[in-house]
Amino acid sequence: MLGRFRRFLALLAASVALFASTSAAASPAPSSDSWVAVRMEQAGVAAAGVAADSLEARGYRVLPVPAGMDLATFRAWLRRQPGVISVTPDARVYAAVVPDDPFYNDAQRTYLELIEAPAGWDLTTSAAEVVVAIVDTGIDLTHEDLTGRLWQNPLDANDDGIDDDNNGCIDDRYGCRFINLTPGREAACGYTSSTPTGDVLDDNGKPGDLGSHGTIVSGIVGAKGDNGLGVAGVAWNVRIMTLKVLDCGSAGGAPTGEMTNVAQAIDYARIMGADIINLSLSSLPGDPEADLPMLRDAIALAEAQGVIVVAAAGNHGAEGAGFPAAYTQFENVIGVGASDTRNGNSWASYSSYGPGIDFAAPGNDLASTIRSDIGIAPPYGQIVRGTSYSAPLVTGLFALMKARNSRLTAEEYIAIARATATPTQAAGHGGNWSGSGLINIGAALARIPMTVTGAALHDWMDVAPGTSVRAIIDGTACGVTNTEAFGPLTRYSLRIASAAETSGCGEAGAEIELLIGGAAAVPTLSWGGQDEALVLVNRDVSSVTPPPGAIVVQSLGAGWSLVAHLSPGAALPGAASYLPSSWSQIHVWDSAAGDGGAFAHFNRELPAFARSLASLNQYDVFWVDGSATNVALPNPNPPATRLLTLAEGWNAFLYTGQSRSVEDGLAELSGDYDQVLQYDNLNALWRSYLPGQARVLNDFGGLFPIQIYWVHLTAPRTLTLQ
Numbered sequence: 001m002l003g004r005f006r007r008f009l010a011l012l013a014a015s016v017a018l019f020a021s022t023s024a025a026a027s028p029a030p031s032s033d034s035w036v037a038v039r040m041e042q043a044g045v046a047a048a049g050v051a052a053d054s055l056e057a058r059g060y061r062v063l064p065v066p067a068g069m070d071l072a073t074f075r076a077w078l079r080r081q082p083g084v085i086s087v088t089p090d091a092r093v094y095a096a097v098v099p100d101d102p103f104y105n106d107a108q109r110t111y112l113e114l115i116e117a118p119a120g121w122d123l124t125t126s127a128a129e130v131v132v133a134i135v136d137t138g139i140d141l142t143h144e145d146l147t148g149r150l151w152q153n154p155l156d157a158n159d160d161g162i163d164d165d166n167n168g169c170i171d172d173r174y175g176c177r178f179i180n181l182t183p184g185r186e187a188a189c190g191y192t193s194s195t196p197t198g199d200v201l202d203d204n205g206k207p208g209d210l211g212s213h214g215t216i217v218s219g220i221v222g223a224k225g226d227n228g229l230g231v232a233g234v235a236w237n238v239r240i241m242t243l244k245v246l247d248c249g250s251a252g253g254a255p256t257g258e259m260t261n262v263a264q265a266i267d268y269a270r271i272m273g274a275d276i277i278n279l280s281l282s283s284l285p286g287d288p289e290a291d292l293p294m295l296r297d298a299i300a301l302a303e304a305q306g307v308i309v310v311a312a313a314g315n316h317g318a319e320g321a322g323f324p325a326a327y328t329q330f331e332n333v334i335g336v337g338a339s340d341t342r343n344g345n346s347w348a349s350y351s352s353y354g355p356g357i358d359f360a361a362p363g364n365d366l367a368s369t370i371r372s373d374i375g376i377a378p379p380y381g382q383i384v385r386g387t388s389y390s391a392p393l394v395t396g397l398f399a400l401m402k403a404r405n406s407r408l409t410a411e412e413y414i415a416i417a418r419a420t421a422t423p424t425q426a427a428g429h430g431g432n433w434s435g436s437g438l439i440n441i442g443a444a445l446a447r448i449p450m451t452v453t454g455a456a457l458h459d460w461m462d463v464a465p466g467t468s469v470r471a472i473i474d475g476t477a478c479g480v481t482n483t484e485a486f487g488p489l490t491r492y493s494l495r496i497a498s499a500a501e502t503s504g505c506g507e508a509g510a511e512i513e514l515l516i517g518g519a520a521a522v523p524t525l526s527w528g529g530q531d532e533a534l535v536l537v538n539r540d541v542s543s544v545t546p547p548p549g550a551i552v553v554q555s556l557g558a559g560w561s562l563v564a565h566l567s568p569g570a571a572l573p574g575a576a577s578y579l580p581s582s583w584s585q586i587h588v589w590d591s592a593a594g595d596g597g598a599f600a601h602f603n604r605e606l607p608a609f610a611r612s613l614a615s616l617n618q619y620d621v622f623w624v625d626g627s628a629t630n631v632a633l634p635n636p637n638p639p640a641t642r643l644l645t646l647a648e649g650w651n652a653f654l655y656t657g658q659s660r661s662v663e664d665g666l667a668e669l670s671g672d673y674d675q676v677l678q679y680d681n682l683n684a685l686w687r688s689y690l691p692g693q694a695r696v697l698n699d700f701g702g703l704f705p706i707q708i709y710w711v712h713l714t715a716p717r718t719l720t721l722q
Contacts, residue, residue: 153173176265204248359435449498460542591649650711
């Protein structure tokens, strides 16, 4: 058996070399450094010096894509070889993402590695399209690690003292302040009004005092990462909406606020487009006054709109999370407890616990941004403890999940976070302090599926409603759906599982083949790598009628038919020997002749001087008058590239490129053609395609090899067929 195995390897290597030499001229050049992993049936047969449990003994080999050959062609050829089980495109790997921010190694690495943040960053670091509302003491808007990350409202950014967009807040460029004016706040903080305004600067703390609660929370979520400054947030590039509901610290230094203002801030965030709301605040445990109908309504509206609300459990070290974390009736409210990184990542003794807790995250010794105007340089600090700082770690997780795929529902994000959380130790009190467990950013992001929507077609025309659409990755079924009718059109919405969810499915660089009604569709898709979103919208795919094989059959009707000359060029009438003997006339359209083109003709009954056509060239298109029959000719295997010179007006041509949509196949002519026609010989009918017209109104949607088309141009052009 070992001898057969070695002979197979030698044969495969020789075949690869032969295929490369015979196919290079007809194949597009590959991308550089392309490789494939091949698995053979000889798994378990080890050569000398090869460990029995190695990949090689299991039949795996790695082969380069031959020069002059594209990856898809080589992969398809290998799959046809005897004994080959699978062929998988190789994926480029990079060093694990570790930011160069100075505080990362000194103060952040321990707790961020506990929640697998670096593994998550290998997939996603940027959340530039995700808006996170930080409902807190405000933000230092000029901080070096937060500038450029701030959400802005362009409709009311002119500081003119007017609510220009009528959203209830004046000059809310970066967000809004909702704080009730009290004598204590007037005296301690300098507030003069309860009117909602855009004054959202963080005023918590004073010279020499760390304070900076809202700035700290913001930095944990979204401080710039890998920029050589300070700290790295969980989501390095996120848009932070600032909602100030906590004061400067008028009550003995601890910032306070009111739940009504929290409700207002939640509603503002929802209306203004926040995806996630972070509440690093809570009521006293079990405080019945905190359970406000206004708060419940604000959260219910946010839930209906798919907004996730992340709330700290509170720092009371007792049973009963504070509100809003205590709400269990709202699926979108995520209560967060703290784990103690100093004590084996077990329950942090200060963290509240109870039914409202959904996840835990580290709460001790976190590093983050602080106000840059309180005399501490550089403006960063290490926070001792608090569930206030656990919550933004969870918020950062959801921001990265949404960045990876923005088309999932809040329920799906939460379910993935639950399924991937790391189990925690039970606490001595026996209560629920961590919910589903400690968040695991790497595992959660790896489990995010791809979603694809678009039109499912056959030959670039709509298929029937209820047609199956399946996603296949290297032979594994990774998603299935059915098309749905939208008027005369049909569309599909497909969820494709990741490898973390279903073994063998999506991972970086994986080729995804879609089957429409069981037939392979084009184009294939690719699973996104680092910072590539797993969302494809309006991605139309089409199954395609197979091209002609070794023999091309053309069906002729009675009377005039349109035919392609596939044989080498020759003089008439011998050039048309494959036609039925009853044919009488041949006409070839010359688009460059005369004013707008003219026919050259060969009439068997006329003398030579009366004929304007003497011969046929290979790939000529001509009309013939004869009897109904089928004409079978050897496939001429046209060259990989043909250049056609087209005149203004009507042009008849034989299409020899790959099967493509009309729009794609005639992309070179875009803007200069206004109609494409195809003639049905058997029914003597013309079929029409008009660019820009709704698909359902066209008679056909694709161009296919060895078929004849007429195109009307408004200017002379050239067309490359390949």
